[in-house]
Amino acid sequence: MSLLSARNVSRIYRRVSLVGASKPTLVLNDISLDIAHGETVALLGRSGCGKSTLARLLLGLERPDSGEILFEGRSLVSLPKAEMPGFRRAVQMVFQDSVGAVDPRATIGTIVAEPLRHLLGLDGEALRARVADLLDKVGLDPRDAGKLPAQMSGGQLQRVCLARAFAPEPKLIVLDEAVSNLDLHLQIQMIALFERLREETGTAYLFVTHDIRLVERFCTRVLVMDEGRMVEEAPVTRPLALQSPAGRALREAVLPAYPRRIMPA
Incomplete structure (x- = not known):
């Protein structure tokens, strides 16, 4: 059984202003995909192709106009209200x-603690210990818990944010252009x-990006989107071999490879 799936999903946006409603815009058109437990999947496409809209649907932040999103085989629409916190945690x-x-x-401590309080019900010393452990896991000093965001670098x-995402021990993390800045x-x-x-947790990733270099380094399977459609699915190879016109365009526009001297072992 897939962890998270989309079945024939479409999404239409309608804008309303003082002069009336604009023509409906089809943002996603008949999208289907599957993400398995522990899998690292790239969602690749140029800016404006619908990647972030699809990510919001997969997270249940928006509803599709047609089709459905399934979590472990069950439609998000039919999930009882009492089970939604379990989905939010996962x-x-x-x-x-x-x-x-x-x-x-x-x-920083309050930010990381938010899902621990609301999704796991932790408080007191157990909460503080878990926050310290999460900061340590992502390479930060546990003493950073007392800092404000303005005191931290972008990295x-x-x-x-990654520590906060891992706090409820999710089964899947969606990384929406999470390193592009x-x-x-x-x-x-x-x-x-x-x-x-x-490797430590078995968490699956959906890596939303337009950068083929990152896909080659991190993912095992790639889905290519163009103009609201899924146009290609392929295993990740080095170099990445894409056959669709959209995929080839991204391949040709790719930035230079990482310099060897700063590539991790």
């Missing part, structure tokens, strides 16, 4: 904008961290 997300994803007035703050060195460090945590 499927987490790390966003591209780490600064915008956290409360600037909250301490450190993205690690905070980081420089080359930090991208390499974060990819290595994702892989280490996957």
